[in-house]
Amino acid sequence: MPDAVVIGAGPNGLVAANVLADHGWSVDVLEAEAEPGGAVRSDRGVHPDHISDLCSSFYPLAAASPVVRSLRLHEWGLRWSHAPAVVAHPLTDGRCAVLERDAGRTAAGLDAFAPGDGDAWEELCALWDRIGAEALRALFTPFPPVRAGLRLAARLRGPEGLRLLRTALLPTRRMGEETFAGEGGRLLLAGNALHADLAPESALGGGFGWLLCMLAQSVGYPVPAGGAGALTEVLVRRLAERGGTVRCGRRVVEVEVRRGRAYGVRTDGGETVRARRAVLADVSAPALYGGLVGWEHLPGRLREDLGRFQWDFGTVKVDWALDRPVPWTAEGASRAGTVHLADGVDGLTRFAAQIAMGLVPDRPFLVMGQMTTADPSRSPAGTESAWAYTHVPQTVAGDAGPDGISGAWTDGDRQRMADRVEEVVERYAPGFRATVLARRVLAPPALEALDANLHGGALNGGTSALHQQLLFRPVPGAGRPGTPVRGLYLASASAHPGGGVHGAPGANAARAALRAERVDLRRLRPL
Structure with a gap:
């Protein structure tokens, strides 16, 4: 009987297991799929000479996360x-906003859009240098972040702190207009915010866009050398050296609850695995509550609140094996690992509005990855392993374009959507289609089949909008990983602080289990 059972071997589940193992707990991780990793996997399924990341690729949050850094994964072979x-955001007129590795070069490029915008960028960087470390600690700890919050407040007293809070809550459009005179800086903010589901007019979008821009400036957008799966392999290897186990092909179908406490789990193969101390669930909140745990074990109000749970946008991802680099018109795009493609901030607003109406966008905003540019081991010299993803509605009401994409995501839907994506790339890189050796299209059902947490292609375990963050995540009054069932902890991106590969939900759940064990031991001591 292990001390803990972890449901799911995605990054959060593996981080949780490693944190518990570091404290001497025996841990059994049960993964439904045939291999671990969840959304952090890679393969050669597009072309045998090209490594493709199945879901996620760039990991600024992992590189900056105090949680991931504490695991010292480089000692087990991880290389960034x-x-x-x-990041680059080219425009059809040949201009290109480029977030360089050096802040001074980024600033110089933004000055080309409007004099003074470089100074504005460097002011944002100087503020991040002052508060970034404490802001990340506050973000990656359970809500409310008491210690980190107090340290952050000490650095920003009185009106200065209120101004920062206001800025963090701004929509990206408004933050961009207040900060930059030209289009370049505004595009970097808004494009990064739409890595989640935060439209240019969404509250909190400015803060999220600024966070990703500052991480890009301070730690870059690194990738694991050899493919995203290398990060998973290191987490599994580290856990094994500490005595933990990962067993794949074990789909958990029930958390066993007796007298209000989780005692273990049952798999679809009929196996029962008891847990001496805790069960940690790296599954979405809707899959846990009313799914793995029956409603008879949960308060009625939770069922009502979860009925209002909102998923983030769906996703369509196209992977390519290219016989040469992307033929960008704008030189800056050829040097960037991540490229954003949209016709300005207005184009991003139009895109998000179409999704809000349930329409498949006619001009999709693309987040594009040039993986060989970021890591030469991904494909032969002179070629490129690339991908692009775009968002679509969770429920499709119609197609804003002329192709009749239905949202059933048949092969016809997938190919028409991939053609639409390629049309966007062609506008900025004429001749792109001639470079394609092979492509793979992953529509929402395929992404969910790869990882059940990617419900309908949702990448963030639930919307990143303000009404489902902090103490509202996953439902009002949450913000911490504990659940109404003693000994059961939510360890997925549905928990605070949400999506991204940073390990915080898993680490928070593990630490909550460790604290609960210490409290129980104190209660057993004689007075």
Whole structure:
């Protein structure tokens, strides 16, 4: 009987297991799929000479996360690789906003859009240098972040702190207009915010866009050398050296609850695995509550609140094996690992509005990855392993374009959507289609089949909007990983602080289990 059972071997589940193992707990991780990793996996399924990441690729949050850093994964072989430039946003007129590895070069590029915008960028960087470390500690600890919050407040007293809070809550459009005179800086903010589901007019979008921009400037957008799966392999290897186990092909179908406490789990193969101390669930909140745990074990109000749970946008991802680099018109895009493609901030607003109406966008905003540019081991010299993803509605009401994409995601839907994505790339890189050796299209059902937490292609375990963050995540009054069932902890991106590969939900759940064990031991001591 292990001390803890962890449901799911995604990054949060593996981080949770490692944290518990570091404290001497025996841990059994049960993964439904045939291999571990969840959304952090890679393969050669597009072309045998090209390594493709199945879901996620760039990991600024992991590189900056105090949680991941504390695991010292480099000692188990993890190596980060970087593209020459971090993020680029080309425009059809040949201009290109480029977030360089060096802040001074980024600032100089933004000055080309409007004099003075470089100074504005460097002011944002100087503020991050002052508060970034404490802000990350506050973000990655359970809500409310008491210690980190007090240290952060000490650095920003009175009106200065209120101004920062206001800025963090701004929509990206408003933050961009207040900060930059030109389009370049505004595009970097808004494009990064739409890595989640935060439209240019969404509250909190400015803060999220600024966070990702500052991480890009301070730690870059690194990738694991050899493929995203290398990060998973290191987490599994580290856990094994500490006595933990990962067993794949074990789909948990029930958390066993007796007298209000989790005692273990049952798999679809009929196996029962008891847990001496805790069960940690790296599954979505809707899959846990009313799914793995029956409603008879949960308060009625939770069922009502969870009925209002909102998923983030769906996703379609296209992977390519290219016989040469992307033929960008704008030179800056050729040096960047990540490229954003949209016709300005207005184009991003139009895109998000179409999704809000349930329409498949006719001009999709693309987040594009040039993986060989970021890591030369991904494909032969002179070629490129690339991908692009775009968002679509969770429930499709119609197609804003002319192709009749239905949202059933048949092969016809997938191919028409991939063609639409390629049309966007062609506008900025004429001749792109001639470079394609092979492509793979992953629509929402395929992404969910790869990882059940990617419900309908949702990448963040639930919307990143303000109404489902902090103490509202996953439902009002939450913010901490504990659940109404004693000994059961929510360890997925549905828990605070949400999506991204940073390990915080898993680490928070593990630490909550450790604290609960210490409290129980104190209660057993004689007075």
